[in-house]
Amino acid sequence: MLIVHVQVQVKPECVEAFKAATGVNARFSRFEPGVLRFDALQQADDATRFVLVEIYREPAAQAAHRETSHYVEWRDAVAPMMAAPRKAVKFEAVSMLP
Numbered sequence: 001m002l003i004v005h006v007q008v009q010v011k012p013e014c015v016e017a018f019k020a021a022t023g024v025n026a027r028f029s030r031f032e033p034g035v036l037r038f039d040a041l042q043q044a045d046d047a048t049r050f051v052l053v054e055i056y057r058e059p060a061a062q063a064a065h066r067e068t069s070h071y072v073e074w075r076d077a078v079a080p081m082m083a084a085p086r087k088a089v090k091f092e093a094v095s096m097l098p
Helices: 012-029 059-065 069-081
Strands: 002-009 035-042 049-056 087-091
Touching: 002 059, 012 035, 012 049, 012 069, 049 059
Parallel strands: none
Antiparallel strands: 002 049, 002 087, 035 049
8 A cells, every 4th residue: 555645835826726626636536446545635724735645555556647637637737836846755554453
């Protein structure tokens, strides 16, 4: 399993357009066979900051996601909306059972 948190800051005038584009990408991403979860979160105290939480069955599923038409359309649409480059942080699940 691969968990990715993508941190995004958008320009204030682009918040609604970013949310709309990201909603489409998230909706289609959830239909990909390698995607277990795909959520978009907006920071409560700063509406220009978002975190995309992407959970994939395996790293290859993330690579496949990046080749889909909905991802490419999202990437190209939101690029000019960014106030700073987006940053991805990858995680692995940790079992808390003894």
